[in-house]
Amino acid sequence: MYLKRLELYGFKSFADRTRLEFGPGITAIVGPNGSGKSNLVDAVRWVLGEQSARQLRGSKMEDVIFAGTATRKGVGLAEVVLVLDNEDGRLPIDYTEVTVARRVDRAGGSDYLLNGQRVRLRDVQELLYDTAIGREAYSVVGQGKIDEILSARDEDRRGLLEEAAGITRFKVRKKEALRRLEDAEHRLLRLGDILRELEDRLDGLTEQARRAHLYRQWRDELVDLEARMVTAQAVQAQRRLAEHARRLEAVRQQVAGARRRLEEAEAARDGLRAQARHQEQQVEAAQAALAEAERALEAVRTRLAVLDERAAQLASREQELGRRAEELAAQRQAGAAGAEEAARRHQALLAELEAARQAEQEARAAVAEAGAAVARAEGALAAAREAHLEALQELSRLRNEQQARQREQAQAAQRAERLRQRLEGLEAEARRLAEEEAGVEAELERLAAAAAEAARREEVARRALEAAQAEARAAGREAQQLRQQAGEASSRLRVLEEMEREHEGFFAGVRAVLAGRDGGDPAYREVIGAVAELIQVEPRLERAVEVALGPALQHLITRTAAGAEAAIEALKRARAGRATFLPLDTIRPSAPADADRQLDRQPGAVAWGIDAVRFDPVLRPALANLLGRILIAEDLPAARRLAAASGYRYRIVTLEGDVIHPGGAMTGGHDSRRQESAGLLARRRQVEALRQRVQQLAGALAQVEDRRRRAEDAAARAAADLEAARQQRQQGAVSRARLEQQRQAAAQQRQRLERTMADVQDELEELAVPARDGDGLAPEQVEAAEARAREAAAAVAAAETALQQARARRDQVTGDLVRATARVEGLTREGRLLAEQLERARQEARRLELDEDRRREEAAQLAREQAEVAAQRQRLQAAVAEGEARVAACRQALAEARDARARLAARLDAVEGESVAARAELDRLSDELRRLEVEAARLESERDRLVARLAEDFGVQEVPDEPPAGWQEGERRVAELRRRMAALGEVNLAAVEEHERVCQRYAFLERQYRDLQQAREALRAVLAEMDREMERIFRVTYERLRAEFRQVFRELFGGGHADLILGEGDALEAGVQVVAQPPGKKLQHLSLLSGGERALTAIALLLALIRVKPTPFCLLDEIDAALDDRNVDRFARYLRRFTGTQFIVITHQKGTMAAADTLYGVTMPESGVSRVVSVRLAEVAAAGEGEGRGAVPGAAGSEREARRPPGAEDQAGGTAAGRGEAGRGRSPAGAARQEAMEAAGD
Known part of the structure; x- marks a missing residue:
């Protein structure tokens, strides 16, 4: 397996997509400082999972994205792809080529990809386990890593050995196993606490289940008796309901008669109301007609007033048109006179303009003649000046040659004087060097003494460092122990606090109430808390109080009975279980008889139960109800004596939990399931104790940490002293070497001075030879040149005088031309103005004629409008008279309609009085009917309730006609059963099922506890x-x-x-x-x-x-920087031995480059953007010598460039023949390697 390819895009200075192909052997990456070589190392570390931006020489992870330059925009994401050859199957994956990629964008998104599939960082790390490849492994050695290996603490340096040993995966698995072990410990603690809580609950549930059995037996008998009594009550309710139904029917008939009378009265009232509405409509119609007539009359009058105003306006306009006719006549007369005067002046001006133009033509001809004379004079002056300049140049040449020969003689004398002065300075410098050599010898002796003193101080500092490190390690071990103890206590505290928050150990109903109260549920706002939460007990009394209270520890105290009722209703709605409440406003406290109050002072007595606990005084009624008649004794014999002394009237509990009940019954023995501090009360005490323990451990840990820090500070000071002594010793050695070099340099300089002095003496002897004769130039030549220059100057003066005269004549005739031209332009403008004035007079005359035409047309229109207005006025006057007659008729009709409406209103008032009386009678009878119906419904509801109760509670479906015999005697038995059930006290009816459920849960959790113990041991x-x-x-x-x-x-x-x-x-x-x-x-x-x-x-x-x-590949970043040439050669030769490991070396050392199989050059032709070029040296050597200059085999660094950038051959190498290197006997590979070295040096 080896690194096959590295691809970068947008990563730091690699803005373009860059691809580097790697093969077996050694690849060297070279380039000037700041070109981006180390960014390649950062890219490999980053793709292998580096999470620290500072390790990548940035402040945040976004800094790895190319940010742009002055001429180029930044990019939105950075991506690095690492391609590994997996032909040997070293990686546990079914691929012969494995691609690991990482990308990040500016939005903060980050992805890891494995062969193109998105994966987690952990998947990449697990794939590379035991391959020595990783961001912290020794496959990538960046700048400063060598110093880290040297200066790291001994404990930190072992990480390299662990990576080589391949135990990194074991440590990861161990960390996971430790986490699972801690989780198992935590769960065991929690399960143990829960089991102890369940054991306490089982103690109380056993007694509660027995009492529940008795309660259910008596309740069944009570139910039978109550069924017979309810049957009798149902029969009686049936009889009362039948009697009431007869009375109800009679009242219903009376209501029907009253309703008929009311309907007749309302029918008459409705008829009159209809007539009244009709009459009201007639009144409204008459009012509307009157209003319409009045509006029409007012409109006609308004129009008449408008016509009168229009007639006045037309008369005024007629007068204005008359005045306008007179004004237009006067304006036409004045315009005609002005036009005639303008025409006369225009003709006179045309004659004057013609004369001015003739004078302008004559002035132009004179200016042209004067300009030609000036040009001729300027030509003559230029020729004279050129002749004068030639004469001056000849004179200057002759004078300069004469002065140069004089300066040569003076300079030779000055040079001889300077050489003599230099010779004196060299002799003084030789004497100074001799004195300096003597001073260096003395300084060397002083440095030897200082080196011995530095060695002594170094030994003292080393011993102090070892002592401080030993103290720091001891404090570290102690701190580790304290941290472990604090962790265990904190873990135990978290478990108990979590149990308290979740109310573990409480009944389901109690947990629901407490959770609702903590969550702010209004139904539980009156709940103060559970008894176990509200009391504090001394540790030695905990067992006695827990046994004395039993399930009552989980009773809930409320402020009022209403609050308890609201909580019970909420539990019913939520079906969340049951709970017992102690309302402070209704609970009655219990207390011993006055004669027995001193029992707690007798031998063996500890205290009354109410005195054994601490609580808020507000809670006394509730706690006195529970503990007021309970006495705590030292042991069982003492309890027997106290019970006998009190007549067995009180419940007496011993410190060990034994009980003597009222009446003499005894409970006691050994509970093998119970462990110490298992109850609710003990849990609260444990929480407080653990909190104090955690604080104590934290304080002790702080002291130990402070002691460790002081020891580390002392170690740091000792290390600093050691380093200072070492540096002083090294500086002394460096100073000695420097002085030795200084002494050798002084000797060499003295030898150079002696040679220089001999050279100066030789030069002085050469200058002693007589200088050349400087008087060979004849004075007659200079005088003849001066005469020619004077004649040329006189010719120039004469030409300049002629030129001035010609220019004066030209200026004079030019002034005449300017004046003539100005006269022409003035007359032209005046003529243009007179023409414009004449045209405006003509236009004004045309406008006045048009105005007169419009005035005559407007006067005719005005006459027509006046005639029309007069006709409309006559018509409107007739309409006003007609409207006044119509308004009078409408007012008469409105008065008649109002009289008829008043008569109908009187009749309607009388009928409505009759209707109101009928309504009152009906309401009275209806109220009586409703009262009887409500009573009937109540009786029916009572009967139905009793019937439903018979059916639901007792299974009786039909009510008999007669009550069961002897039901009256059952009341006495019911009272007796109720007394017995009350004597049982608080009974938990769900105790039987709860006891069974708790037993099952206890067995289940106990099995889990054993399974966890086995799992813990297996993990260990x-x-x-x-x-x-x-x-x-x-x-x-x-x-x-x-x-x-x-x-x-x-x-x-x-x-x-x-x-x-x-x-x-x-x-x-x-x-x-x-x-x-x-x-x-x-x-x-x-x-x-x-x-x-x-x-x-x-x-x-x-x-x-x-x-x-061996690691598949090893990336080394300038680890040879501190080596001299000899050690670099050793290092390079040694790398060649590792045939099974691929080395990629970033270097500036020529010896390392010489050992490389492939060279990559990193350049920055564009500011802030890195480029890569490559050369495979074996291919260059195979190409042979003398093939001429050509392209170098190798891959170009940027996919955006089809060819290598300018100068790439000079940076990455080229053929030796192309640069003339073959003639000096070097091979092509050697030439390419040498040029790469020179590029790196630059």
């Missing part, structure tokens, strides 16, 4: 066998690992010695200490080795683990 045996097997396997693996560790250590270090030391005590809990002795040093703890030695030792331990139990 399994745990013991599991511990033995784990210890055997662990010891075998430990011995094998010791041997392998010694061997690997010697091979990696080239000698030396190392060992694993198992701590004292239990082999399954003892820590594992690692000691090492590199060649040339003494045997010492890991913490005392140098950084490189520590790292190589941890690597030796890791490789020894793999040799003891």
